[in-house]
Amino acid sequence: MRYIPHPALYLRANTPTFPHEPIIEPSRSRRRADPAAEAILRDSDQPNCYGASVKPNDENGRLPVSQRPFRVLLLSGSERRQYNCPGVDSKSRSLMLRMADRLPQEWEIDYEDLGNVYGREKIQSCNACVSTSMALCVWPCNCYEKDSKDEPDLMWNLDLYSRLDLADAWAVIGPLNWYGPSSNLKLFFDRLVCMNGGCPDERLINHKDPELAMRLEHSPEWPELSVNHLEGRTAGFFGYGDEGADELDPSGRPKKLRHPGYFDPQQEPFEQEREAYAPLVWQARYSGIEVPDGLWSYATTGKGVPYSEDQAENMAGDSDFMGSFDAWTDRFASFVAGKGKVEPGRHRAYGYAPPGHRWADVKLKWRGIRMGLGRPREGSSPAEQERLGLNRDATLAPKESEGQRLRDGDS
Template sequence: MMAKIPGTQSLPPVLEPRTGTPSPRLAENEFRRRFLSRFQDPVFSGLRSELDKIAAAAWDAYSNERKAPNTRKAGTAFKDPDYDLSVDWLAARDAIYAAQERHSDRRGPARILLISGSSRSEHTCPGEMSKSYRLTRIAQETIDQTAGVKTSILELHRLTSEYGRTIHPCKACFSTSPALCHWPCSCYPNYSLGQVDDWMNDIYPMWVEAHGIMIVTPVNWYQVSSPVKLMMDRLVCADGGNPDPTLTQGKDAKLAKALELQGWDYPRHLAGRLFSVIVHGDVEGAENVRRSLSDWLCYMHLEPAGPLAEMDRYIGYWKPYALSHQELDADEAVQEEVRNAARTLVEAVMLKRAGKLVSAGGELPAPRQK
């Protein structure tokens, strides 16, 4: 993919990573306090000796920074076949490759991914489902009326209500160099820091296999919801990220900088998929959130399905929040607009798979990348 990687000894000083932020490393007593603080339930009181042993093992992993303790040789599919790659990362890569095969299978169904972006759910503190979920189900019911289409729903509210569901924040490797941002993300899991149960390894294949993607999100403080933003940030590796961690010997920032300056090709791993965006708000921000989502998706070289597939609406504008679901019940126009957005997305996907949807300018080389 790239020219020969120079050795670290020959790299110029200008590539030296900038450092100087305070160390986040903990002393053992503070580490143990934080580790054991999650076992507050009295049911654990009879297990203190066992927990002390587990805490000691966890401290050993932490102090020795064993991020990925289980590895195997990369093999001939990679630039450096002898490099030890995390088995977790390899499994995530295999899942993405299998998803791409499903996406490329002309005999398979048209695949639509519906994303319910609110963090609200009756299974946690709010005690009530979200309007985003209801709108997502309206879209699903509409899409499921078309033969040859398979829908999947990604319920991001599970981040707040389901045990072990986490999307860890992006560590911004891309800002050091795109070559350092691996596809799929290799920052997680990090066992030594307890950064585990990362949901993105399941979410990446859902995006990859899809031919069409619909995001339904509320406006939260003039922005998308927290779960949607976490997912967005972690998808940066899908847009120019490095599919071969051995090129950078894992997370060698200096090597990554050199690779970028040799000429990075910015592989667009999700390019060509079609999208729909539904944004609903209460008082402010709906248009700006819809526009920012659409701009983000277009920037990743996904394609808008059509004007009717993108909408921003207020449901119960300046009405009591307690009555928001009743406002949605009464707003049959919004419900029908969501159905039309779903129909538009399906139609565009069908036309593209049949080779009848022309994306003007799609083959033109971009003079700039990212």
């Protein structure tokens, strides 16, 4: 198939320098993108038919499994986007697009960049309803809702619950940030606790009533309701990092460290760097998502060089790294193709229309006022905590910080 260069390579070579704009000399690092990056892209056996894959058609979710195309969802998990203060797109975005071009083009290939765009909503954090009761954690998440003005949420506004449901397999690509996945990926997976046994009908708990949820969790009906809602799918994880870039001295400590005796670098976590993604991998496995060991990978790029020389264009010239990523992509494609399409669960996020809950909100508002006055529902957990003096949280101004209360003498 004829090689069609990615548009970014053309733009990079043909963009003029604007007046008053500093001229940036090309990096002299041996890992610079040109011409090595173009050679790697040109010589790769990937299809290179940019934009030619089958576009995802969500209406196919209504078809019987045997009649719809195979579908995958690719996720770029870095926070970086060029349309925010970093000013440059992430390596995970480049890898996501490369993977989309390399996968079988007859598949429906859906993808999303979770990076932070200025002014765009972000993934709201999980409110930990499940720690009150599994039945209070609703599938799909009803802590937030689409197009909310009070708490805008990227998960709902990008229809990510539905898109996860529609896909037969997911591929997650992201950096290692401080010995763990990016905060956006952690937020994303925290918000998927509901796929592991969440209540499939919020009407059973009057939208979000904790006492009703606690009772439901002890009812004989609960085991039939609490299932893994996305069970059977496959997920692959590819993490990457720079192992400290150029910040470390020969002992493995940061060069700028003033107290080197505070820790022993030999005790750093993880014998294998891929273990940084273990919380996400094991959450997926716990929820019935298959993560084969061969699809949980990590590779290093940018080790020993400044961050400014470790951009996507530099990464593209790192043949060992790109080879590792392409091999992971091929393993992913081979495994999920062999496994085949997945039957949807009984309670689908695709096509889900949340019921109205205005009257339920009024009741919950009254519940909150009672707690603020120190008169929570009799027999409830807040009432018992109030009686025992455990949390000292009776207030009609819950948005006020504990620090402010201390300073005002209200605690």
